[in-house]
Amino acid sequence: DQQVKQNSPSLSVQEGRISILNCDYTNSMFDYFLWYKKYPAEGPTFLISISSIKDKNEDGRFTVFLNKSAKHLSLHIVPSQPGDSAVYFCAASVVLDDKIIFGKGTRLHILP
Amino acid sequence: DTAVSQTPKYLVTQMGNDKSIKCEQNLGHDTMYWYKQDSKKFLKIMFSYNNKELIINETVPNRFSPKSPDKAHLNLHINSLELGDSAVYFCASSRTETQYFGPGTRLLVL
Numbered sequence: 001d002q003q004v005k006q007n008s009p010s011l012s013v014q015e016g017r018i019s020i021l022n023c024d025y026t027n028s029m030f031d032y033f034l035w036y037k038k039y040p041a042e043g044p045t046f047l048i049s050i051s052s053i054k055d056k057n058e059d060g061r062f063t064v065f066l067n068k069s070a071k072h073l074s075l076h077i078v079p080s081q082p083g084d085s086a087v088y089f090c091a092a093s094v095v096l097d098d099k100i101i102f103g104k105g106t107r108l109h110i111l112p
Numbered sequence: 113d114t115a116v117s118q119t120p121k122y123l124v125t126q127m128g129n130d131k132s133i134k135c136e137q138n139l140g141h142d143t144m145y146w147y148k149q150d151s152k153k154f155l156k157i158m159f160s161y162n163n164k165e166l167i168i169n170e171t172v173p174n175r176f177s178p179k180s181p182d183k184a185h186l187n188l189h190i191n192s193l194e195l196g197d198s199a200v201y202f203c204a205s206s207r208t209e210t211q212y213f214g215p216g217t218r219l220l221v222l
């Protein structure tokens with residue numbers, strides 16, 4: 001039973017444009033959400049997070065939006081750069097559980 | 113300076129062997145984790161330790177035994193390796209909600 005779903009296995013975006021990666025979750029107990037970026041042959045790297053008490057968190061080119069009623073979050077990258085090409089994992093947790101549940105990942109290709 | 117390191121990076125071994133993967137973090141974090149990324153690319157938690165004590169133990173065969181000699185280390189020992197154990201194993205550590213991952217150990221069981 002997938003509690004965190006990333007329904008797009010891959011996404012291609014032109015350099016300079018906005019990349020939007022989507023994530024849905026089923027467990028309404030989740031109260032903390034994270035995005036990780038992963039290059040081949042490396043471990044996932046923390047990118048940005050958001051608590052369930054917020055609906056938006058911004059860090060430079062990266063913004064995460066949370067829609068609790070829809071159980072949906074998205075990661076916006078603008079402008080997209082070649083170095084953004086990677087696999088992006090959405091993750092969710094119940095803070096008191098100390099356990100992160102990961103989505104399957106979306107591979108982002110930034111096209112020149 | 114590597115924050116979370118794992119050794120070895122690659123491990124190729126025969127079925128039935130016993131092997132260990134080591135993990136060390138120099139972040140001063142209290143909690144460490146082991147994840148398995150299978151062929152379907154799912155990252156699933158296996159174990160977590162807080163201050164050398166086991167706090168999460170997911171449905172993992174008894175052949176997998178984590179050992180935490182101190183707060184900075186969490187090693188994973190696997191007995192009687194099976195073909196299905198082939199995967200990438202990631203170690204991670206955290207102080208708060210954010211976990212920091214090691215580079216992964218690619219295990220191939222032949």
